[in-house]
Amino acid sequence: MRSPKELQPDFIGGSAHTAHPNVCPNTGNLVGWSWSQVVDDKSLEVTFTEWDSDEFSSVASTTHRIAGCELAPHDMCLTENCIMLKVNSLTMDQSSFIAGIKGPAASLAMDGQAPVTVHVFPRPTAKNQFEPFSVEVPACFSIHFSHGYEDNETGHLVSFFSGWPPSDSKDFLGAWGGFAPQFEVISPTYIWRLEIDPKTKKCVDLDIAPGASNACAEHPLVHPAFSTSPAKYVYAVGSNNVGDSTAPCGYVKLRVEDGKKEKLPIGEYNTEIDSYWFGARYFAGEPLIVPKNRNSDATCPTEYDEREAYLLGMVQDCCVDRSFVAIFDLEQDLSEGPVAKLYLKSAVPHGLHGCFTSDDGCSSVFC
Numbered sequence: 001m002r003s004p005k006e007l008q009p010d011f012i013g014g015s016a017h018t019a020h021p022n023v024c025p026n027t028g029n030l031v032g033w034s035w036s037q038v039v040d041d042k043s044l045e046v047t048f049t050e051w052d053s054d055e056f057s058s059v060a061s062t063t064h065r066i067a068g069c070e071l072a073p074h075d076m077c078l079t080e081n082c083i084m085l086k087v088n089s090l091t092m093d094q095s096s097f098i099a100g101i102k103g104p105a106a107s108l109a110m111d112g113q114a115p116v117t118v119h120v121f122p123r124p125t126a127k128n129q130f131e132p133f134s135v136e137v138p139a140c141f142s143i144h145f146s147h148g149y150e151d152n153e154t155g156h157l158v159s160f161f162s163g164w165p166p167s168d169s170k171d172f173l174g175a176w177g178g179f180a181p182q183f184e185v186i187s188p189t190y191i192w193r194l195e196i197d198p199k200t201k202k203c204v205d206l207d208i209a210p211g212a213s214n215a216c217a218e219h220p221l222v223h224p225a226f227s228t229s230p231a232k233y234v235y236a237v238g239s240n241n242v243g244d245s246t247a248p249c250g251y252v253k254l255r256v257e258d259g260k261k262e263k264l265p266i267g268e269y270n271t272e273i274d275s276y277w278f279g280a281r282y283f284a285g286e287p288l289i290v291p292k293n294r295n296s297d298a299t300c301p302t303e304y305d306e307r308e309a310y311l312l313g314m315v316q317d318c319c320v321d322r323s324f325v326a327i328f329d330l331e332q333d334l335s336e337g338p339v340a341k342l343y344l345k346s347a348v349p350h351g352l353h354g355c356f357t358s359d360d361g362c363s364s365v366f367c
Helices: 094-099
Strands: 030-038 043-051 058-066 082-087 090-092 108-110 116-122 133-137 141-150 157-164 190-197 202-208 216-221 233-240 250-255 274-277 282-291 309-317 322-329 340-343
Touching: 058 116, 082 141, 082 157, 116 190, 133 190, 133 202, 141 216, 141 233, 157 216, 190 216, 216 250, 216 282, 233 282, 250 282
Parallel strands: none
Antiparallel strands: 030 043, 043 058, 082 116, 090 108, 116 133, 141 157, 157 190, 190 202, 216 233, 233 250, 250 274, 282 309, 309 322, 322 340
C-alpha cells in the first residue's frame, strides 16, 4: 500500500505516522499523530489528527513543536480532552544515522537515571482548548500506554504504561541483538501509574501500578470502551510474576485501581495476580481485546462490564514449530485457561501491534 502523499519523504526528512492510533470510546474518532524531525534545532514537529468512524475523513487537526526532542515517542496517551506524549531521555547520533553508518537503534544513547518529560496537548476536538505544557517526571523509560483519564475528583491526569525502572544503562536495546536476548542484563518491564496535576504542572505520583508488583509484563491494554476512563483491569502479555526479566510466555490481568500497593521483594511470587502460563517452549505475543458487544468500542463505558470481551493472543508452540491463536473469555479468570486454541499450519514470526474488526465493517480496535 502506498503511503499518503503528505507522509512520503523528501530527499532527506519527510513525516511518519505513529504505530499506535487510538479509537476514542466517546466520539468514535480515530486519533493519531504524525511527526517530522527538525534536524537543525533538534526539535520535533507533531500533528494530531482525528478521523471520523464512518468515512475516515479528517474531523480536526493541530500541529505543535516539541523543543529538544531528538526522537519521536513511541506511543501516546489519550484522555477525553488531552493527548500526552512521554519523551524518554534519549539522544541520537544523527550524522551516523543519516550517513548510513549505523541503524536507528544503534544510533541511540540513553540515560537511564535522567528525569523525563511529559508533554500535554489539547486534543484537536477538545471543547476547552488550552496552552500545551510540559511536566518533568522522575527517571523511568516508557514504552506503551494502556489507557488514561481525567480524574473527576482531583482533576489530575492519570495514565498507565509499560516501562523500565531507572537504570545505569547507556545502550538503548543493545542487549536485544544477536542470536537471543541477554535477559540477564535487560531490565524487567513493569506496568506503571503516572499522575499529573495540570494546575501546578507537577508530577504527583509515579510508581508501579497497584496490583502489579513483580509482574514482568508488556503491551498493556484495557477493554476499548474504557480507554479514556478508569479501568479496573489492565491485561498484558506476561513473562512471570516474580519480577524477573524473561521471555513472554503467558497473559496477566492486573487490578490497577483497587489492587495492593505494597511492593514485593524481587523473586517473590505475586499470588494476587490472575495469570495463565502456557509452559516451557511456548512464547506469547501481544494480545487484543475484542468486545462481545460490537458497539461497545464507541459507547459510554458505564453501560458495559469490562469482562464482556475476549482476549486474543498469538502463541508460538516451539515443540511442534506451529503457532496458535489463544482465545480467553474474560468473564472467566485467565487462570482457567483459553476457551479455544486455533492452530495454524506453521509458525508465525513474532509480531507487534495488531487490530481487530468485525466482518460487517465496524470500526477497528487498535492497540
